[in-house]
Amino acid sequence: MKGALLVAGTTSDAGKSVVVAGICRMLARRGVRVAPFKAQNMSNNSVVALDGEEIGRAQALQARACGLEPSVRFNPVLLKPGSDRRSQLVVLGKAVDTVGAKDYFRHRQHLRQVVADELASLRAEFDVVICEGAGSPAEINLRATDLANMGLARAAGLPVLLVGDIDRGGVLAHLFGTVAILEPEDQQLISGFIVNKFRGDVDLLRPGLDRLTELTGRPTLGVLPYAHDLWIDAEDSLGTVADAPVGRPRPPLGSQWLTVAAIRLPRISNSTDVEALACEPGVSVRWVDDPSRLTDADLVVVPGSKSTVSDLEWLRRTGIADALVARAAECRPILGICGGYQMLARHIDDQVESGSGRIAGLGLLDLDIEFAEPKVLRRITGRGADYPATTDGVAAPADRSTVARIPVHGYEIHYGRPARSGDPAWLELDDGRTEGSVRGAVWGTHLHGLMESDEFRRGWLREVAVRAGRSGFVVAEDVSVAAERESQLDLLADLIEKHLDVAALERVISLGATPGLPTLTVGR
Numbered sequence: 097m098k099g100a101l102l103v104a105g106t107t108s109d110a111g112k113s114v115v116v117a118g119i120c121r122m123l124a125r126r127g128v129r130v131a132p133f134k135a136q137n138m139s140n141n142s143v144v145a146l147d148g149e150e151i152g153r154a155q156a157l158q159a160r161a162c163g164l165e166p167s168v169r170f171n172p173v174l175l176k177p178g179s180d181r182r183s184q185l186v187v188l189g190k191a192v193d194t195v196g197a198k199d200y201f202r203h204r205q206h207l208r209q210v211v212a213d214e215l216a217s218l219r220a221e222f223d224v225v226i227c228e229g230a231g232s233p234a235e236i237n238l239r240a241t242d243l244a245n246m247g248l249a250r251a252a253g254l255p256v257l258l259v260g261d262i263d264r265g266g267v268l269a270h271l272f273g274t275v276a277i278l279e280p281e282d283q284q285l286i287s288g289f290i291v292n293k294f295r296g297d298v299d300l301l302r303p304g305l306d307r308l309t310e311l312t313g314r315p316t317l318g319v320l321p322y323a324h325d326l327w328i329d330a331e332d333s334l335g336t337v338a339d340a341p342v343g344r345p346r347p348p349l350g351s352q353w354l355t356v357a358a359i360r361l362p363r364i365s366n367s368t369d370v371e372a373l374a375c376e377p378g379v380s381v382r383w384v385d386d387p388s389r390l391t392d393a394d395l396v397v398v399p400g401s402k403s404t405v406s407d408l409e410w411l412r413r414t415g416i417a418d419a420l421v422a423r424a425a426e427c428r429p430i431l432g433i434c435g436g437y438q439m440l441a442r443h444i445d446d447q448v449e450s451g452s453g454r455i456a457g458l459g460l461l462d463l464d465i466e467f468a469e470p471k472v473l474r475r476i477t478g479r480g481a482d483y484p485a486t487t488d489g490v491a492a493p494a495d496r497s498t499v500a501r502i503p504v505h506g507y508e509i510h511y512g513r514p515a516r517s518g519d520p521a522w523l524e525l526d527d528g529r530t531e532g533s534v535r536g537a538v539w540g541t542h543l544h545g546l547m548e549s550d551e552f553r554r555g556w557l558r559e560v561a562v563r564a565g566r567s568g569f570v571v572a573e574d575v576s577v578a579a580e581r582e583s584q585l586d587l588l589a590d591l592i593e594k595h596l597d598v599a600a601l602e603r604v605i606s607l608g609a610t611p612g613l614p615t616l617t618v619g620r
């Protein structure tokens with residue numbers, strides 16, 4: 097089997113990322129050498145790849161589905177929004193500029209060549225490359241600079257499968273309208289449809305799908321059901337809805353739950369950091385954007401941000417900043433991660449990201465932060481403190497200087513650096529540095545992915561439970577975040593194999609777009 101395919105969507109969050117991950121895992125299980133590819137991504141959920149550079153987190157997960165380590169080859173262009181009008185441009189893992197929609201034009205020819213070269217290299221090395229589009233190909237106002245949808249498909253001769261989210265409603269119109277609004281040459285590459293997130297009896301939908309085929313000449317390759325147990329790394333902030341739970345909370349092992357309020361910052365980045373907490377039985381994680389929701393939480397997480405100073409100002413405007421200060425004074429648990437960690441400092445001096453200069457932080461940690469070039473990008477290993485359990489599963493009092501040291505891992509993506517810290521460090525890194533801060537019941541770290549260190553997470557949650565007065569909360573001893581992600585990828589592959597016409601899918605990959613497909617005319 098040899099070929100390539102582009103999976104596009106009628107809308108953002110239609111399911112492109114998960115469909116690509118599912119197809120990749122399904123093919124990999126069949127022995128196909130497969131790789132993912134997203135020419136251009138717009139997301140603040142990123143990860144440091146094995147080569148030390150930055151890519152979208154969804155492509156790292158897709159690489160995992162293929163049995164590969166993450167690489168900039170799989171996501172050569174990444175846009176990280178810092179405001180409504182400007183984004184950081186990351187090319188082959190390195191930040192090269194901050195651009196708006198209009199001045200992005202000056203990069204387009206260079207970026208087209210970068211994208212073409214990387215895709216050609218992958219196609220030469222792997223049997224199959226499964227590409228993911230960005231947003232929707234129906235955004236015809238962006239067609240002239242399109243690198244990831246029909247611009248990529250036409251340049252590389254890729255057949256395209258179009259995914260529509262039926263849970264939003266109007267999916268048949270979305271699928272038909274997306275094809276109809278495209279240029280005739282682009283329409284010729286649309287080879288079929290996939291309906292995503294269906295609930296109910298497929299037989300009730302079938303007449304509509306048959307009519308869609310009559311109107312477009314293109315088949316629907318399958319209808320993927322809404323999978324209640326599916327929750328894997330969100331592509332972007334659309335997955336972080338206020339008051340929505342993270343994951344699927346499982347019943348506690350003890351008599352009490354541990355509740356976590358994760359603050360839904362306007363420019364939130366790496367929101368997936370809290371997913372490791374949500375994997376634990378008895379831990380209920382919710383996104384919040386209202387100070388009243390912090391009152392009853394056992395733990396509050398201030399996550400990463402692409403715009404630390406702007407999001408700190410938002411915390412103050414909403415009253416969440418005051419709630420955090422009051423919470424710290426009561427010795428109630430708070431965790432700050434990356435940008436969230438920086439907001440907890442006494443002072444922030446930022447001449448790089450916001451240009452605001454020296455401003456006051458929340459002062460919950462005895463820490464000063466200074467922003468500087470270049471961006472810190474590195475994968476980290478080290479050791480952290482355990483908080484051992486007694487026979488009843490709760491945390492035992494311990495002298496922090498004598499507790500066991502256990503392995504941790506994570507990665508850093510930030511401009512802000514600690515210029516001074518008067519608090520004890522949280523972690524000891526293998527490169528000889530210390531990292532993070534601890535002050536009372538406030539913890540902070542620049543490390544994304546820290547909570548995926550299973551043994552460390554368990555010990556820390558025991559300490560959080562003690563601080564929160566949850567003696568009835570019991571930490572599970574067998575939860576593995578890595579295993580959870582593997583099971584999610586296998587679930588996706590199972591859904592693809594069961595509900596898609598895999599033989600037809602393989603034909604599209606191998607043979608490309610069907611010649612002579614009907615051209616639809618808008619307003620006919």
